[in-house]
Amino acid sequence: MKRILVTGSTGTLGRPVAELLTSLGHDVRGLSRRPGAAHQGDLVTGAGLDAALDGVDTVVHCASDTRRQGRTDLPGTRNLLDAAARAGHPHVIFVSIVGVDRIPFPYYRIKLEVEGLIATYGGTIQRATQFHEFALGGARIAARLPLVPAPDVPVQPISTRDVAARIAALVDNPVPGRAEDLGGPEVLRAPDLFRSYLDRIGSRRRVVPVRLPGAAFRAFRNGEHLTPAHRSDGERWSDFLGGTPVRR
Template sequence: MGRREGMKRILVTGITGTLGRPVAGMLRSLGAEVRGLSRRPGQDFQGDLADGSGLDAALNGVDVVVHCASNTRRLGRGDLPGVRNLLTAAGRAGRPYVVFVSIVGVDVIPYPYYRVKLAAEGLVEGYGGTILRATQFHEFVLGGARLAARLPVVFAPDVPVQPISARDVAVRIAELVDGQPAGRVADLGGPEVLRAPDLFRDYLRVTGGGGRLVPVRLPGTAFGAFRRGAHLAPSHRSVGERWADFLRARTGG
């Protein structure tokens, strides 16, 4: 990529988020012209996926859209209308190539947020875009450990995890952006399959947390699927940053 002849102009939604930031940085480092879309002021384009405002201006002249925006705190509330609005606006803008980031296991785990992601995948597939499913980000696991460590007793879900760096996902997205629409591509998993209680224990050790850690087997069909590893991609492991290295870099431990 390069702003020279043939360079791509790329719109990244959710550019201030956990994935959007490294995606934008990666693409810019490769010479792409990146536009940021966010509901917050201060980005190249301010817009709202929920009502479609600002999307036409943001998409004008764009070759590729990398859709990273998601309302994770509210289990994807508003995400599906947002994808519809984005794809409708993309149709008006000449149908730029769309790359959508999803999660491994959304088709087999009956978790509300995953159902939203699966439905969004269907919309992107119908549009003719590319879908990349990844396992849980290191950043997501770290956030869970931080929240749990605030309590005197640290509860950790007794499930396997395959955490991956958001930056490593950004590397794969950059590869897809340079290609052609491909539907659902191979899943992307972290370099190792571990257990959530062990990762929480690592966090307590490096931060000096003194809470007693208790592995918890949560009830329900969704968490049964998590316990069976339906959210893992062991045959598609990346060679990127491992959990211990990520934790050390983030905590200085």
């Protein structure tokens, strides 16, 4: 049994990570800025970090300023790692994204810099492909339009539970540096994925594949965010969609 701090434990990935690690018998602390959280803390101000890290063996770093393209991720991670060093240098596992070094996308550039901080600290970097929930979010937004635009790119969506399982394995057997990338079980085209969502909600709207300009989207078109050689054997998109409550 290890004492583990999960940053971003209220988020899409952090929640299943904290649940799985708890179910495996670990003593899990979830860090959140929310008032009333058992371990309230803010990575940007540093408030609450020393208390949250006290006696911790492992940190799973899932927090990210995702709504603002990672704007505070670098200072926030610096604060986390400084506090971790003060707390006796626990093992740190950081969740990153496949292709951050190959796709010139602003959020990815920041993730790559954060990976550098983690490497210098001596932690583990786990890159994953896009989560099912992320793909679903994109489909839901696009589906509001009469003609449903879908980026004409491949995707390899993965279940957050499968990413959580990989993290649990890394908690038990730490890997220095970059762990093997982890991708979903299949590569799909985003327009087909959007079509399946529309079918699921009973919408007959037409999907329009869209070719977006720029170097970042060229890289997405070329599949630089995929890792077909590292497919999980976990939940497929269709199974995720089938188990998702129908909500527009």
